[in-house]
Amino acid sequence: MYENIFHLKNDRPLIMGVLNLTPDSFSDGGEYNTLEKALHRAKQIEEEGADIIDIGGESTGPNSKYIPLERELKRVIPILKKIKRNIDIPISIDTYKSEVARQAVEEGADIVNDVTALRQDPKMVKIIKRYKCPLIIMYSKDNTPRTTIQNKNYKDVIKIIKLFLEKRINYAENHGIDKKQIIIDPGLGNFISKIPKYSFEIIARLNELRDFGNNILIGASRKSFLGGEFKERDIKGIITAGIAYLNGASIIRTHNIKDTKEFFKKFNG
Numbered sequence: 651m652y653e654n655i656f657h658l659k660n661d662r663p664l665i666m667g668v669l670n671l672t673p674d675s676f677s678d679g680g681e682y683n684t685l686e687k688a689l690h691r692a693k694q695i696e697e698e699g700a701d702i703i704d705i706g707g708e709s710t711g712p713n714s715k716y717i718p719l720e721r722e723l724k725r726v727i728p729i730l731k732k733i734k735r736n737i738d739i740p741i742s743i744d745t746y747k748s749e750v751a752r753q754a755v756e757e758g759a760d761i762v763n764d765v766t767a768l769r770q771d772p773k774m775v776k777i778i779k780r781y782k783c784p785l786i787i788m789y790s791k792d793n794t795p796r797t798t799i800q801n802k803n804y805k806d807v808i809k810i811i812k813l814f815l816e817k818r819i820n821y822a823e824n825h826g827i828d829k830k831q832i833i834i835d836p837g838l839g840n841f842i843s844k845i846p847k848y849s850f851e852i853i854a855r856l857n858e859l860r861d862f863g864n865n866i867l868i869g870a871s872r873k874s875f876l877g878g879e880f881k882e883r884d885i886k887g888i889i890t891a892g893i894a895y896l897n898g899a900s901i902i903r904t905h906n907i908k909d910t911k912e913f914f915k916k917f918n919g
Contacts, residue, residue, distance in 0.1 A: 662914035663895045666742065666903040667700035668871065671725045672709045685729055692733045699911035702761065703737065704903060705730060705754075706744030710765050712799045712840050722750050727757060734758035742786070746795050748773035755781045761833075762786070765841075766795050767818040779826040786867055787822070788835035789814050791842060802843040808855045811836045815862065833865045833901065839873035846875035853890055856897035868894040869903035888913045 669691055695703050707726035708717050717725075722745065734741060734757065742761035743754035748771045751762045760783060767787035768775050778785045789811045791802050804810055815834050823829055836842075836859060838849045849870070859866055868891060870876065876886040884906045891902045891910060895917075904910045 661918040663891070663899055664701040664901045665699065665907060665910055665914075666702040666704050666867070666901055667695035667698070667907040668903060668905045669695060669703055669705045670709070671705065671707045671729060672714075685732060688729045689732050689736060692737055695907055696737045696739050698907040700739060700907045702740045702742055702901070703733070704742040704744050704761075704763055705733070705759075706763075707750070708745065708795075710746075710795045710797060712797055714796050716796070719747055719749055722747060723753060726750060727753055730754055730759060731757050746770040746774065748777050751777050752781075755783055760784070764788075765790060767814075768821060769793065769818075770795055775822060775825040775827065778822070778831065782828070782831065784831050784833060785822065785827065786833045786835055787815070787818050788841065789837040791837075797840045799840055799844050801845055802848075803845070804843070804848055807842065807848045807851055808836075808858050811852070812859065812861075815859070819862065819864075829864070833867050834859060834862060835867040835869065835903075838868070838870050839875045846877070849873070849875040853894050853897065856894055856899060860898045865900045866898050867901040867903055868899040870894070871904040871906065884909060892917060 669688060671688055692703060705726065707722040730741065740760040741758060742763045743751060743759040744763040745751055746764050746766040751774060762778060762783055763786040764774060765788045790797055792798055819829060819832055822832060836852050838852060842848045856866065870890040871887045872880050872883045876883040887904065888910050892913065902910060
């Protein structure tokens with residue numbers, strides 16, 4: 651299954667469009683939390699040129715709140731069913747809860763995006779093994795799904811990320827997941843540290859993660875390390891995505907699909 655989803659392009663990365671169904675997401679919380687609004691945005695995301703759509707029902711940013719399983723299911727599953735019938739691009743479900751992942755995949759989601767890298771819900775690894783779907787694992791300085799605002803310092807940030815990803819990949823493989831299913835995300839912004847320099851260092855040294863042989867996803871879009879207000883961050887995020895692509899990123903997760911797609915058309919045009 652996973653081998654048929656990622657038809658990588660020769661001249662640009664795959665573009666993953668973000669659709670948050672939450673009231674408290676840092677960038678677009680509350681904008682798409684009804685079925686009609688979410689479906690309209692999903693169609694837009696496809697029309698604007700995204701290759702994948704990433705749907706999330708619980709925010710994990712700083713100051714976000716835990717929501718119960720049943721509430722997340724009510725947010726995500728009805729909308730996912732509707733979207734699946736109306737768009738043709740693969741769907742990623744952004745969740746760390748195994749039951750949300752299970753129901754989402756059974757309703758047509760193609761990818762599971764677990765920001766906890768299989769650390770939060772011990773049943774998640776069984777779901778990924780059973781359905782053989784692609785899995786995104788991300789580095790985070792925090793053990794919980796929600797990141798904290800903290801001035802964490804690193805002697806060598808890439809070394810720490812590599813050690814973390816190696817352990818999580820080994821864990822997945824030891825539980826029956828094919829390494830080819832795994833997409834790695836080094837994390838950026840507050841998932842790394844409140845100190846911006848570490849996020850920029852990750853982008854500059856991203857090619858060191860190629861040693862894993864896995865597809866690399868980068869999600870710099872509108873993150874605070876870029877500076878300025880949310881809308882001011884779009885161009886900075888797109889430029890960052892370009893540098894990340896040159897350094898080995900094959901998937902770019904973004905809120906601004908249209909401009910990101912246009913940028914990469916010109917990038918190699």
